[in-house]
Amino acid sequence: MATPSKAFAVAHDPLVEADKAHYMHGYHVFDEHREQGALNIVAGEGAYIRDTHGNRFLDAVGGMWCTNIGLGREEMALAIADQVRQLAYSNPFSDMANDVAIELCQKLAQLAPGDLNHVFLTTGGSTAVDTAYRLIQYYQNCRGKPHKKHIIARYNAYHGSTTLTMSIGNKAADRVPEFDYQHDLIHHVSNPNPYRAPHDMDEAEFLDFLVAEFEDKILSLGADNVAAFFAEPIMGSGGVIIPPKGYFQRMWQLCQTYDILFVADEVVTSFGRLGTFFASEELFGVTPDIITTAKGLTSAYLPLGACIFSERIWQVIAEPGKGRCFTHGFTYSGHPVCCTAALKNIEIIEREHLLEHVKDVGGYLEQRLQSLCELPLVGDVRCMKLMACVEFVADKASKALFADEVNIGERIHSKAQAKGLLVRPIMHLNVMSPPLIITHAQVDEIVETLRQCIIETARELTALGLYQGR
Structure with a gap:
C-alpha cells in the first residue's frame, strides 16, 4: 500500500489546486485548506476508500456516520x-x-x-x-x-x-x-x-x-x-x-x-x-x-x-x-x-442480518477499544456498538486537556492517515463510526493502528516538552 502524502498531492496534483481555487467545503478551515488542500477521494468499496494516488484507507469514520452498508454495492x-x-x-x-x-x-x-x-x-x-x-x-x-x-x-x-x-x-x-x-x-x-x-x-x-x-x-x-x-x-x-x-x-x-x-x-x-x-x-x-x-x-x-x-x-x-x-x-x-x-x-x-452483525462486531469493538485506556494521553474511551470515541488528556488524574494549539486529535489522526486509517479528529477527540459491515479483523486493525499512533504522539509531545507523562 502506498503511503499517503499531502505534500506530494499539493505539489503535483492539479485537482488539489482546482479544489483550493473553487471548492468551498463544509467546515472549511481557510488557512489550512489554502496551505494543504484536501484529501481527494475517487473510489470506495466496502469499508475502504482510495484517493487520486491510489492510497487505500480503512474508513473508520464511515464517511460521516453514514456509509452503513458499505460502498460500491452493485x-x-x-x-x-x-x-x-x-x-x-x-x-x-x-x-x-x-x-x-x-x-x-x-x-x-x-x-x-x-x-x-x-x-x-x-x-x-x-x-x-x-x-x-x-x-x-x-x-x-x-x-x-x-x-x-x-x-x-x-x-x-x-x-x-x-x-x-x-x-x-x-x-x-x-x-x-x-x-x-x-x-x-x-x-x-x-x-x-x-x-x-x-x-x-x-x-x-x-x-x-x-x-x-x-x-x-x-x-x-x-x-x-x-x-x-x-x-x-x-x-x-x-x-x-x-x-x-x-x-x-x-x-x-x-x-x-x-x-x-x-x-x-x-x-x-x-x-x-x-x-x-x-x-x-x-x-x-x-x-x-x-x-x-x-x-x-x-x-x-x-x-x-x-x-x-x-x-x-x-x-x-x-x-x-x-x-x-x-x-x-x-x-x-x-x-x-x-x-x-x-x-x-x-x-x-x-x-444480511446486519443488526445482528453490529451487536456482535460492535461488542468486539467496545472490548478492544477499552484496551487503549492503559496508554498515555488516553483519558476516556466511550463506545456503544459502532459509535466510538477516544478522549485525549494532558493529565489523567485531573483530566486536564491539552492547549488547543497542540491539536492533539489532529496529530493522532494525521499519523493514522499515514498508516492507512481514517478516524475523525474533533479537538481533543478521535471519533469513529465504521460501516456496519466491518469485520473483527478490521476492528483489530483500527485498534492496533490507533495504539501505535497514540504511543508515537506521546513520545513526540514528551520530546517537545508538551507532555509530562502523567
Whole structure:
C-alpha cells in the first residue's frame, strides 16, 4: 500500500489546486485548506476508500456516520439506475405523490416505535430537525397554545448546520463568532457526560443533578411556555456521549408531566449503528413524539432524511374541517430515486442480518477499544456498538486537556492517515463510526493502528516538552 502524502498531492496534483481555487467545503478551515488542500477521494468499496494516488484507507469514520452498508454495492447502483429510467423526479407537494415515496413512508412507520405512523421526507438530517421544529410550532398553534414555543436542548449537542439547527445544537467548536445564532426560544442544559461530571459526582448523583437541572429549567421558563426537548440518544459529534443509565426515562417522564414533546434526533443512531433500526425505545426505554433520521437511511448512496411523528400530533394538526395547510416542504423531499435507495438499503440491512452483525462486531469493538485506556494521553474511551470515541488528556488524574494549539486529535489522526486509517479528529477527540459491515479483523486493525499512533504522539509531545507523562 502506498503511503499517503499531502505534500506530494499539493505539489503535483492539479485537482488539489482546482479544489483550493473553487471548492468551498463544509467546515472549511481557510488557512489550512489554502496551505494543504484536501484529501481527494475517487473510489470506495466496502469499508475502504482510495484517493487520486491510489492510497487505500480503512474508513473508520464511515464517511460521516453514514456509509452503513458499505460502498460500491452493485445492486444499489442497479436499483438507482432503474428508478432513474422509470421516474427520475416527481413533484412532492400537495396533491401529488410517487409510489416509492409512499412505500418508504409505510416502511418507516412499520419500523418506528409506538404510534409514530406519520412521515415527512426531507433532504437530510439538518432539514429533518428543521422540519421537526416547524412541526412543533404548528402543533402548538393548532392546540391554541401560541406561547408554548420554547425549546430545551443540551450543551455540546449537534443537530445540524442550518441557522436554526445550529442554534438548537450548542457545540462549542461550531459556535464561531462570525455566524449569528437564534437565542430567544432556545435554551440548553448540561451535557450528560459522566466522565466530566461536576464535583466528582458518581453516576447516580450526576443523574439526579441532570434531572433536577432539567426540571428547574422547565419551571424557570414556565411549563406552559416549553414546547419540546431535543436530544440525541447518544451525542455523536459532541464526543459519543453515553448518558447515565436511566437518564432518558427520567427526562421523558418530566416531559410527560409538563406536556413537553420529546424529540429524539436519531440522524446518527438509527438504521443499524447501535444494532437497532431505532434506538430510543429498544435501547433507552422511551417512545419519542418525534424522531428525526437521515445518514444511514440510504447509507449515504443518496441524500434523504425524515421527520417521523406520532398519531397524537397528527390528530391535532390534521383535525377535519379546519382547512389547514402545512406550508413547508422541499423540492427534493420524497425524491423517487432517493426513496428507492432507502428501500434497497433497508432491504439489504434486513436480508444480511446486519443488526445482528453490529451487536456482535460492535461488542468486539467496545472490548478492544477499552484496551487503549492503559496508554498515555488516553483519558476516556466511550463506545456503544459502532459509535466510538477516544478522549485525549494532558493529565489523567485531573483530566486536564491539552492547549488547543497542540491539536492533539489532529496529530493522532494525521499519523493514522499515514498508516492507512481514517478516524475523525474533533479537538481533543478521535471519533469513529465504521460501516456496519466491518469485520473483527478490521476492528483489530483500527485498534492496533490507533495504539501505535497514540504511543508515537506521546513520545513526540514528551520530546517537545508538551507532555509530562502523567
